[in-house]
Amino acid sequence: MIWILVIFLPLMAALFTAFNPAGKRRSGLIFIIASLPAIWLGLADGTGVTIDWLILGTHFSLDPTRRIILLLTGILWATSGLFAGSYLKDDARQGEFSFYYGAAMSGNFGLLISADAASFYTFFALMTFASYGLVIHSGTPSARKAARVYLVMAIIGELFIISALFLAVQSAGSMLLADIPPALAEAPNGSFIFLLGLIGFGVKVGAIPLYFWLPLAHPAAPAPASAVLSGAMIKAGLVGWMHFAPIGLVEWHSISLMMVGLGFAAALGAVIIGLAQVDPKTNLAYSSISQMGLMTAFLGVGLNGGIPAELLLPAIALYAFNHGTAKALLFLGTALPAKVGGAWRILMWAGLGLGVLAIAGGPLTGGLWTKYMLKTFLGKTNLPGAQFFLLLLSFSAIGTALLLSRFLHLLYRIEAPVVNKVPAFFLPWILLLIAGGWWTMSPALLSAELMSHVLGEKGIITFFWHPLTNWSALWPILITAGSLVMAFLLKLAFVNRWPGEKPLVPPGDFLYIILLAGYMVVKFLQKGISLLQSFMQSRHSAEKIFYGILDDKRTLQISTSAEALLRRWEIVGIGFFIFFLTLFFFLR
Amino acid sequence: MEMNSLLLILILFSSLVPGILILLLHERQVFMRSFLNLLGAVVKVGLVAWVFAGYYSGEEYVFIFGLAPDLTFALQVDHLGLLFAALSAVLWLVTTIYAIGYLEGGKHLRRFFAFFSLCVTASTGIALSGNVVTFFVFYEFLTLSTYPLVVHRGDDIAVEAGRTYLWYTIGGGTVLFLGVVGLFVVAGPVYFGQTEIIANLVAENELQLTILFFIMLTGLAVKAAIFPFHGWLPIAMVAPAPVSALLHAVAVVKAGAFGIVRLVYDVYGIDTSEQMNLLTPLAVFAAFTIIYGSLKALFQDDFKKVLAYSTISQLSYIALGVAITGVLSTTGAVVHLVHQGIMKITMFFAAGNVAETYGYKKISQLNGIGRRMPLTMGAFTIAAFGMIGLPPIAGFVSKWYLGLGAIEAESYWVVLVLLASSAMNAAYFLPIVYRAWFCEEGHEMVHRRRPGRFETPALLLIPVVLTGLFSLAAGVFAASANSPLSIAREIAERLYLYLP
Structure with a gap:
């Protein structure tokens, strides 16, 4: 029953908040209620369920990895939903927003609890197409453009996903997702099928070279929608990868190296382009690409062999949990500086600062802990160049700190209201901050086996207060701070005098190269096309x-x-x- | 005559008799006409449901009437025929409601509704035919009874379209006739399901049987609108919306597709067709038609034209599924007979509603129509997503089985065709959805032609909402018992039961 409620309540909430005036007024509360079953399942230990009349025969169940992601997703949809309820209350099209919000929510929850291919694909598609409505919500030309790019990429992704699923289901001889990784490990074309999935879900993850829709679409949506797009829905792609990746079963050296390489390229490259942005939300979107790059890399590490999936996947999931909650916190935070006044601003800046530190892996944050966990895996693999990648990991920490300082700076320039006031949506923001911090840092979500694998004998408290770990977390931050101060002192005004109106690199960077190439191809083929058209018009x-x-x-x-x-x-x-x-x- | 045989006759008479009675009525007897029509439709649904229940509890339904030695008029019920009969009966009921609302106050309605009933008689006849000759009789009956519907408007364009329609379909019928006669000469009377007759003749008459297969296939391909015999379909779009809806969903095109299914599965048999290598050409033509139809649809601005080319493309999914052997692809083909019908009829109803309420016939006029007609366009959106193959709508189920079937048969190119077609479906359907929901309306407000409480008259609204819900339900509840999918799966499993 609870499994059905997880997907059914958000759908009902979508209809109720969209069409019923009373529901419209209380949409925040309704979305909280609608995400309660998902949060509950994320925390509780439930056995799966089979519903054989639904779609092509549906199986719902959870494993520790997806339970962590489900908890993250539930928290984000709940808090963002409450946030949206008051943030958008003067928006004439709040009803429409709620409709797409609820539908995407149902899809996002559904794909996490699905254990069979058809329902997974169903809910994935529901989420993808419903969130189109979130991206295009504002209706401005830039939002429309972003939505168009989003849709085209989404469809390309869907086509790759369905072909990967066709092949995977056929070679597994079963509809269950759990049977896919072993089947791919055995099948002669297993790595090809995995690559199809890698591309298909890579669109959602924002992996190189499929990421360019993301810096357009994530910022185009209203803040609460951006938060779930960048915090929760982006992780759906990661979950898709996890369903296909035969971690611990294969030693695909070249695919592994490719994923690690592309992952780190994204982690560092996105920082550079992100620094050139002038819109705080675009800045955050590039940071998401960078962070997802690290997760890509660590999934790639797993494909090199030698690491059991039961250890690696929950660790990546917890990293995603930390990133998801912190990123959502920052995305929601972009709406605050213009609304929060007086003493509340101190709390606001403290929260934003914590969010930034959490992503950059600062001392005493969940970011440090989750990154440390992944690091231990990199240390134990026989991947060529592991030491080099460890170094890159530190660089990426510096990069992230720089990028997010730039984010804070951009927020700082937003004019503050003169009166001492606080909007209603400050509450869900604080709730998110607390929930995110609590569950990332508490060992409750991880198995004892993983804890001892990472920490050995010492407990998590010792880990956090150990001087060595804190130093390893602190020095990238110190370097960042140092370089910022240097830049300021040298009056290069590298940050301060940044051209304020236009970004140095347009958001969606790579898209323009594609469009240019496309334009040239079109020009080149124009004759052919006109010939084709004249054929089309004439009767055959x-x-x-x-x-x-x-x-x-x-x-x-x-x-x-x-x-x-x-x-x-x-x-x-x-x-x-x-x-x-x-x-x-x-x-x- | 025993009860079960009588039931089959009654199913046919439930639309034949109202058709004839309506001819005898006066043009102004609107109520009587509508009453007869609806009564017939409801009775037909009831009778089909009765036979359906009976068949599943083990009853047999056969009616054979000897016309001449070896030449019989035979009706019989099997899974496939029953599925098609149920589809015809249900969609006829829905379309009748729609047609009454749509044509309200028009001219020549007596003629229209009479032939409308005859047309459904023909298509149920096709569904229930027990042998090749009976099938052919109803197949031709269908051609003739749809002609007055196509030319209903009576202007020059309609008559011209009707002429093209007749040329194609009568031509196809003639070719099919040759094939049927040839088959009779070579194999004697062939009842559907007696595939051993042909199988036993293959050794001696391989050449004749191959030629006959392709002759019959050509005859059927005209109605199934397989390239290069598809030309009549976009032209026949001049017919009123309910006719187009019925033509594209159950009647004419479906008769062709159903005929192909029967020819391969129940006359030649999968084993024989495979052995004689008859299916590869069919697969190639079907695949080409899928791509060609989608490509043509991309360049249309006329709402109904887009739908017409989409039909050409979607119908070949059925032929393609038939051409690939395997339980999964057979399931996909058979289930798409139903799914394509309910989705496409929804789209035509929606297009008809928009045209009838606001006079919009072009896609470029549809900006913001979703806000004014949310239920109509909601149903359209469901159907369009289904056509693209997005879950959990009916079209996804078909695509899933066809794709898995293609991989099972190691015909990987078919998967590429399916994907390309999905992408193109998205490219021509999503702009309509986008305009309807996300574009602002133009400045000049066009006033409704028929003011009323709902977004459009209730008689037009109810059918589109119903079929939209059918399309959704066929996907969401696909795995439940008695869904189109479970029946299709049963048909497929029976067909492959005796095969290695």
């Missing part, structure tokens, strides 16, 4: 010959006179009755 040759005979004078004459007769329907009607009856009796 078989028809031409046919019409040649038809339009001949005599045929025309006969047929027109015959038709004049035929047009009198009584004659047709009676005629063919007689024909029918004669035939009948003749044959009799």
Whole structure:
């Protein structure tokens, strides 16, 4: 029952908040209620359920990895939903927003609890297409453009996903997702199927080179929608990868190296382009690409072999949990500086600062802990260049700290209200801050096996207060702070005098290269296309010959006179009755 | 005559008799006409449901009437026929309601509704035919009874379209006739399901049987609108919306597709067709038609034209599924017979509602129509997503089985065709959805032609909402008992029961 409620309540909430005036007013509360079953399942230990009449026979169940992601997703949809309820209350199209919000929520929860291919794909598609409505919500030209790019990429992703699922289901001989990784490990074309999935879900994850829709679409949506897009829905792609990745079963060295390479390229490259942005939300979107790059890399590490999936996947999931909650906190935070005044601003800046530190892996934050966990895996693998990648990991910490300082700076420039006031949506923001911090840092979500694998004998408290760990967390931050101060002192004004209106690199960078290439190809092929079009417009040759005979004078004459007769329907009607009856009796 | 045989005759008479009675009525007897029509439709649904229940509890339904030695008029019920009969009966009921609302106050309604009933008689006849000859009789009956519907408007364009329609379909019928006669000469009377007759003849008459197969296939391909015989379909779009809806969903095109299914599965048999290598050409033509139809649809601005080319493309999914052997692809083909019908009829109803309420016939006029007609466009959106193959709508189920079937048969190119078609479906359907829901309306407000309480008259609204819900339900509850999918799966499993 609870499993059905997880997907059913958000759908009901979508309808109720969209069409019922009372529901519209209380949408925040309704979305909280709608996400309670998901949060409950994320925390409780439930056995799965089979619903054999739904779609192609549905199985719902959870494993520790997806339980962590489900908890993250539930928290984000609940808090963002409450946030949206008051943030959008003056928006004329709040009803529409709620409709798409609820539908995407149902899809996002559903895909996490699905254990079979068809329902997973169903809910994934529901989420993807419903969130189109969130991206296009504001209706501005830039939002429309972002939505168009989003949709095209989403469809391309869907096509890759469905082909990967076709092949995977066929080679597994079962609809269960859990059977896919072992089947891919065995199948001769297993790595090809995995690559199809890698591309398909890579669109959602924002992996290189499929990421360019993301810096357009995530910032285009209203703040609460951006929060769930970048915090929760982006992780759906990661979950898709996890369903396909035969971690611990194979040693795919080249795919592993490719994923690690692309992952780190995203982790560092996105920082550089992100620094050139002037919109805080675009800045955050690039930070998401960077962080997802790290998760890509660590999934890649797993494909090199030697690491059991039961250890690696929950660790990546917890990293995603930390990133998701902190990123959502920052995305929601973009709406605050213009609304929060007076003493509340101190709390606001403290929260934002914690969010930034959590993503950058600062001392005493969940970011430090989750990154440390992943690091231990990198230390134990025989991947070529592991030491080099460890170094890159530290660089990425510096990069992230720089990028998010830039984010804070951008927020700082937003004019503060003069009065001492706080909007209603400050409450869910604080709730998110507390929930995110609590569950990332508490060992409750992880298995004892993983804890001892990472920490050995010492407990998590010792870990957090250990001087060495804190130093390893602190130095990238110190370097960042140092370089910022240096830049300021040298009056390069690298940060302060950044051209304020236009970003140095347009958001969606790579898209423009694609568009340019496309333009050139189109120009090159224009002749061919016009030829094709003229073919399309003319009747094809078989028809031409046919019409040649038809339009001949005599045929025309006969047929027109015959038709004049035929047009009198009584004659047709009676005629063919007689024909029918004669035939009948003749044959009799 | 025993009860079970009588039931089959009654199913046919439930639309034949109202059709004839309506001819005898006066044009102005609107109530009587509508009453007869609806009564017939409801009775037909009831009778089909009765037979359905009976068949599943083990009853047999056969009616054979000897016309001449070896030449019989035979009706019989099997799973496939029953599925098609149920589809015809239900969609006829829905379309009748729609047609009454749509044509209200028009001219020549007596003619229209009479032939409308005859047309459904023909299509149920096709569904229930027990042998090749009977099938052919109803197949031709269908051609003739749809002609007055196509030319209903009576203007020059309609008559011209009707002429093209007749040329194609009568031509196809003639070719099919040759094939049927040829088959009779070579194999004697062939009842559906007696595939051993052909199988036993293969050794001696391989060449004749191959030629006959392709002759019959050609005849059927005209109605199934497989390239290059698809030309009539977009032209026949001049017919009123309910006719187009019925033509594209159950009647004419479906008769062709159903005929192909029967020809391969129940006349030649999968084993024989495979052995004689008859299916590869069909697969190639079907695949080409899928792509070609989608490509043509991309360049249309006329709402109904887009739908017409989409039909051409979607119908070939059925032929493609038939052409690939395997339980999964057979399931996909058979279930798409139903799914394509309910989704496409929804789209035509929606297009008809928009045209009838606001006079919009072009896609470029549809900006913001979703706000004014939310239920109509909601149903359209469901159907469009289904056509693209997005879950959990009916079209997804078909695509899933066809795709898995293609991989099972190791015809990977078919998967590529399916994906390309999905992408193109998205490219021509999503702009409509986008305009309807996310674009602002233009400045000049066009006033409704028929003011009323709902977004459009209730008789037009109810059918579109119903079929939209059918499309959704067929996907969401696909795995439940008695869904189109479970029946299709049963048909497929029976067909492959005796095969290695």
